[in-house]
Amino acid sequence: MVDIEMLWELQQLENKIIEVEKEMGVTDLQNHIEKSKETYNKLLQTTKKIAVEYKDKDAIALGLKEEVENIQQAIVIAEEMLNSGEVLKPKAISQLEKDIQDNTNLLEEKNKTLQELRKDNLINIKQIKRFKSKLEQIYEAVESSTKQLEKLQKDVRKSLASVYENIEKINDNLTPESYRFYYDKKENLYPVLVPYTGDSCDGCKMQFSLMFTQSIEKNHLHSYTCENCGRVIIIPQTQEI
Ligand SMILES: [Zn+2]
Structure with a gap:
């Protein structure tokens, strides 16, 4: 059996802390830090993606540059042959001229692609730089907010x-079973205990079944567990149901 009375008292004390943390700006600051961290991570992912794109395009550009050099070399060789006067057959001459023309067209095409790649990477580099400085800014802001938060939390501890x-006292007095019950549930379900407010759970807002409500009334229960969310629902002994 868990000690409902003590857990209820414990939760009231924890509610007090939550209330004061809200009043003193702790909650807002925590949310702000959380959001900044999310923004940081998203931006970091985007930056990494751009860096990968940059690397890929740079590798392609490097290969293309080599291709361009080879084509230029082939043009030079063909032109030299043509100008040497050693090639005499009209068919061979026109073949050389055609090769030069084809290679010139190819060169133009490759150079255009190369320029586009370089242009893209110039934009990528600028963006990476911009994002990096933005990341630094966010990082510094989170650091200073975290310091501020620590100070605020100290103040809250002092004032409360x-x-x-009292929380410590209760924790010392709770049975291990009650302790585990409360703190395990609290991780995903706060408040863990809710007062009985009628025909639905005050925690998850699920309406109780008629059979369920009838059974509570019949058995004069002091507390029971919500069938839907698992919260403890407390019915004060004096409360008529
Ligand atoms: Zn519920």
Whole structure:
């Protein structure tokens, strides 16, 4: 059996902390830091993606540059042959002229692609630089916000010293079963205990079945577990149901 009374008291104390944390700006600051971290990670992913694209295009450009040099070389050789006067057959001459023309066209095409790749990478490099400086800015802002948060949390602890003391006392007095029950549930389900407010769960808002409500009434239960979310629902003994 878990000690519902003590857990209820424990939750009230924790609610007090949450309330004060909200008032003193802790919650807002935590959310702000969380959001900044998300932005940072997204931007980091984008930057990495651009860096990969840059690397790929750079490798293609390098290969293309070699191709361009080979084509230029082939043109020079063909022109030399043509100008040497050693090639006399009209068919051979026209073949050489055709090769030169084809290679010149190919060269133009490759050079155009190369220029486009270089242009893209210039844009990529600029963007990477811009994102890197933005990342640094966010990182520094998160660092300073975190320091501010630590200070605020210290202040909260100071102003709620008695609340924290009482929580510790309760934790010491809870059975291991109750302790585990509360803190395990709390991780995904807060508040863990909710007061009985009628025909639906105050936690998950799910409506209770008629059979369920009838069974509570019949058995005069002090507390029960929501069939839907697993929260403990507390019915004060004095409350009529
Ligand atoms: Zn529920």
